[in-house]
Amino acid sequence: MNLATPTRHDEAWRYSDIAAVEAAWPLPAPESIIVPAGAQFARTINQDSGAIHQLDIAIGKGAAAAVHILNVGGSYGRVELNVTLHEGADFKLGAVQIGGGMQTLEIVTTVTHLEPKATSSQIVRSVLAGTATGTYLGKVAVARDAQLTDSVQSVKAMLLDRSATANAKPELEIYADDVKCAHGCAIGELDPMGLFYLQARSIAPADAKKLMLQAFVAGVFEGAADEEVLTDAALKKLGDLV
Amino acid sequence: MMDDKTIMLEIKNLHANVGEKPILKGLTLSLGAGEIHAIMGPNGAGKSTLGYVLSGRPGYEVTEGSVTFNGQDLLDLEPHERAAAGLFLGFQYPVEIPGVSNVQFLREALNAQRKNRGEAPLSGAEFLKVAREQAGALGMDMDMLKRPVNVGFSGGEKKRNEMVQMGIIDPALAILDETDSGLDIDALRIVGDGINRIMRKPDKAVLLITHYQRLLDYVKPDFVHVLADGRITRTGGAELALELERDGYKELAA
Numbered sequence: 001m002n003l004a005t006p007t008r009h010d011e012a013w014r015y016s017d018i019a020a021v022e023a024a025w026p027l028p029a030p031e032s033i034i035v036p037a038g039a040q041f042a043r044t045i046n047q048d049s050g051a052i053h054q055l056d057i058a059i060g061k062g063a064a065a066a067v068h069i070l071n072v073g074g075s076y077g078r079v080e081l082n083v084t085l086h087e088g089a090d091f092k093l094g095a096v097q098i099g100g101g102m103q104t105l106e107i108v109t110t111v112t113h114l115e116p117k118a119t120s121s122q123i124v125r126s127v128l129a130g131t132a133t134g135t136y137l138g139k140v141a142v143a144r145d146a147q148l149t150d151s152v153q154s155v156k157a158m159l160l161d162r163s164a165t166a167n168a169k170p171e172l173e174i175y176a177d178d179v180k181c182a183h184g185c186a187i188g189e190l191d192p193m194g195l196f197y198l199q200a201r202s203i204a205p206a207d208a209k210k211l212m213l214q215a216f217v218a219g220v221f222e223g224a225a226d227e228e229v230l231t232d233a234a235l236k237k238l239g240d241l242v
Numbered sequence: 243m244m245d246d247k248t249i250m251l252e253i254k255n256l257h258a259n260v261g262e263k264p265i266l267k268g269l270t271l272s273l274g275a276g277e278i279h280a281i282m283g284p285n286g287a288g289k290s291t292l293g294y295v296l297s298g299r300p301g302y303e304v305t306e307g308s309v310t311f312n313g314q315d316l317l318d319l320e321p322h323e324r325a326a327a328g329l330f331l332g333f334q335y336p337v338e339i340p341g342v343s344n345v346q347f348l349r350e351a352l353n354a355q356r357k358n359r360g361e362a363p364l365s366g367a368e369f370l371k372v373a374r375e376q377a378g379a380l381g382m383d384m385d386m387l388k389r390p391v392n393v394g395f396s397g398g399e400k401k402r403n404e405m406v407q408m409g410i411i412d413p414a415l416a417i418l419d420e421t422d423s424g425l426d427i428d429a430l431r432i433v434g435d436g437i438n439r440i441m442r443k444p445d446k447a448v449l450l451i452t453h454y455q456r457l458l459d460y461v462k463p464d465f466v467h468v469l470a471d472g473r474i475t476r477t478g479g480a481e482l483a484l485e486l487e488r489d490g491y492k493e494l495a496a
Binding site: 215 | 297298299300320321322323325326330331333336337338339340341342346347348350351354355358390391407411
């Protein structure tokens with residue numbers, strides 16, 4: 001294990017708030033989760049206090065794991081997942097990060113398809129205002145034996161101010177030859193014509209923005225055990241930003 | 243002459259730019275309560291610009307002149323305040339808003355209006371009743387109202403949706419920008435009937451922006467104006483529209 005404090009030269013920490021990382025260093029060992037063959041696992045991470053979460057998740061043959069993340073709190077919040085999939089396993093990630101002010105928020109994933117026929121899906125939505133920075137680094141690695149891998153990454157960020165920053169890096173490393181790895185990535189602003197349309201129907205600017213942002217993050221928490229809690233917390237944070 | 247009380251919208255010597263370009267160049271027009279006015283004119287005359295300027299679209303800058311709406315300085319209000327005060331713009335190209343359902347959007351819109359009038363917000367059930375009535379009157383499926391705003395709607399469905407919105411919001415003044423474009427003959431009749439039903443009232447007024455006479459067969463205007471090069475160049479009764487249809491704008495510009 002490398003115990004040296006990370007620097008910007010470490011790819012996985014390149015956009016981090018290094019001062020905050022140094023203050024938190026050394027980190028405790030990552031939480032290790034083993035999902036036995038055929039089992040189901042679900043976890044919700046509501047990062048609302050400026051913490052660094054690190055999880056190692058090994059998903060056994062035919063097992064499934066779902067992780068839902070709301071990354072909103074503190075000046076620096078990071079959730080790091082290191083996921084390994086065995087034969088026919090399934091991994092789902094639904095993540096929303098919403099940042100304003102000078103916040104730095106990150107979601108960093110490594111999803112390794114070790115064996116054949118495993119599936120993974122990652123949906124990440126970021127909403128950023130002020131001079132906040134939101135980062136998603138997502139690596140999908142497919143081992144030589146992991147034929148018939150099916151993997152999807154959908155990454156979108158919405159910038160509410162020109163001074164905010166979104167980093168998105170879906171990354172593929174594929175050694176098998178019969179796989180499906182889709183990735184989509186978009187960074188944009190709220191459609192001004194849509195905002196005007198809502199205002200022309202008497203909806204105040206802040207409410208119009210909130211309505212559109214609510215739509216932007218909708219569905220990400222679908223299937224989470226505490227879907228309502230996460231959605232309400234996300235809406236509250238969006239309300240603070242607009 | 244009308245006395246002041248009956249004047250609903252009064253536009254005086256309105257000049258407006260889009261970007262650096264002057265589009266409206268001294269437009270003067272009065273709408274009295276209970277009246278339907280049609281504005282016709284060639285492409286690029288400034289018809290849509292007028293609708294956007296009145297509703298406050300960003301980027302449309304008034305450089306001179308005044309607009310009062312029920313005695314209030316309209317240009318001093320934000321777009322949502324104008325709408326809450328009773329002005330409705332029917333968009334020529336209704337905007338798609340992915341992820342936001344019509345029902346949610348319209349309930350927020352109606353409740354913003356009610357708040358402005360000092361009325362209590364409608365509950366979900368009360369709202370659905372109003373929405374069902376209006377959608378039914380315009381032959382629109384409730385399922386469509388549950389879908390995201392205008393997403394995947396055909397041109398005609400979008401225009402019909404504008405009318406459903408107008409029915410639910412029940413504005414005092416409607417500016418309808420080419421609401422007739424993209425409609426087949428049956429839909430044109432339904433939309434025309436909708437305009438009459440919702441807006442043909444003594445305390446309301448309509449400004450119909452159109453290229454063609456055909457909508458005016460269903461919604462009979464009290465006045466027809468020709469808008470050319472940023473101002474009103476001619477005003478007449480309903481017969482003026484027929485004359486335009488026959489002779490074209492070229493004759494009139496002379």
